[in-house]
Amino acid sequence: MRAHLHENWRDIPAQARGCAAALGNFDGVHLGHAQLVHTLRETRPDLPLAVVTFDPHPREVFRPQDPPFRLTLPDERFAALAALGVQHVFQIQFDEAFSLMPAERFVEDVLSNALGLRHVACGPDFAFGHRRGGTVSFLAERCGELGMGFTSVPVLADTAGPYSSTRIRRLLQEGYPDRAAKELGRSWSIRGAVQHGDKRGRLLGFPTANIALGRHLEPARGVYAVTVRLPNGQTRQGVANIGRRPTINDGQESRLEVNLFDYEGDLYGQTLSVALHSMLRAEKRFNGLDALKEQISQDAQAARAVLNAELAGQ
Structure with a gap:
């Protein structure tokens, strides 16, 4: 099934509503991200599988002086998510105005009203909203109140610790692409x-x-x-x-x-x-x-x- 990219969260077609969505930046779409997506699919196999992500990465907005750090730009990230079986990618434009949105408004206005999600999943360290004021526990509570299911997925780890985009960046900068x-x-x-x-x-x-x-x-x-x-x-x-x-x-x-x-x-x-x-x-x-x-x-x-x-x- 072909994946669909949606870049305007305020204008989502009816056929893209009612999904189960994983939330995050998904830079690299590594095995930890894949674990999140697979767990969501197993939890809600009855719903279309989606991802809610952002571009540019918040760090690019708040720290524009930093050297480039992205593992995957939107096209490559979309292809990697599609390969995992994701059917809808909701790519939200992250800018200064969006960064000022309170966590409450993000859950109600974006996830519930605009996207019409029926289930949400994220990792235990996911934070959102103005000044990252939204916590996983807050998200779980508001999802329940708004009639959306919620799953917190434990991080995938090995003997070196959790899989992360930061760890992968370090390996590439040290010359270990393998x-x-x-x-x-x-x-x-x-x-x-x-x-x-x-x-x-x-x-x-x-x-x-x-x-x-x-x-x-x-x-x-x-x-x-x-x-x-x-x-x-x-x-x-x-x-x-x-x-x-x-x-x-x-x-x-x-x-x-x-x-x-x-x-x-x-x-x-x-x-x-x-x-x-x-x-x-x-x-x-x-x-x-x-x-x-x-x-x-x-x-x-x-x-x-x-x-x-x-x-x-x-």
């Missing part, structure tokens, strides 16, 4: 439109698709074995560099440059989803373009070996 993938339930991906670059990759014999990191978290700078999902749904293997290209003294902001193996075609303007599988080496400066070209060739061979081994082990 370990992050185990907590996400899939490889971490950067989705974005291919932009024109300076064509240096083509001159080196390794043409690259250039994608700005934008609001995405910047993982450890270096070279990665990746797979790339094309707009037509095909997936290709490749090797990618994330960083500032010190050998050519680029000096600009970090970017993602990916070389798709055995691919010919114009990708400019198209949206790609680049999944990081393994970090091959850290970013470094080389003594000239010839040394860089030789290293890129070695990186491509290493990436093929890693990806083929991973494929064989499935």
Whole structure:
């Protein structure tokens, strides 16, 4: 069943009302989030499954000076939620005006009246409303009074502690996308439109698709074995560099440059989803373009070996 995205909470179609919805930011849509969604589905299998989430992330509104930190932007988050079986995603625009809404009004005006929810679920640390004044116990009480069911779902944890977006961000920043993938339930991906670059990759014999990191978290700078999902749904293997290209003294902001193996075609303007599988080496400066070209060739061979081994082990 195809998932539906609703971005105006004040104008929800009749067929999208009456859902059971999980509440949260769902940045990354990791295994802890999946546990929340699955528990809700098992609790209310009689109702359409939904998620109520927000964009931008509240931290982006309240702390705009912070470096980008998002694991998933709206398109990637929606795709991950749809893969979990979510039928309706209510994506509420979070801005200063919405942040001033009292917790009571959020439950009554948004969840009950506007969305027409019949059951609500959240994690034990969920907080909402102006100055995060709404607690889980308050939400449970008001849901009961308004005729909505309520479920508080315990956090999913392992020996290292609760699964969390913060923990996954740390793994990516330390250069462990393979370990992050185990907590996400899939490889971490950067989705974005291919932009024109300076064509240096083509001159080196390794043409690259250039994608700005934008609001995405910047993982450890270096070279990665990746797979790339094309707009037509095909997936290709490749090797990618994330960083500032010190050998050519680029000096600009970090970017993602990916070389798709055995691919010919114009990708400019198209949206790609680049999944990081393994970090091959850290970013470094080389003594000239010839040394860089030789290293890129070695990186491509290493990436093929890693990806083929991973494929064989499935």
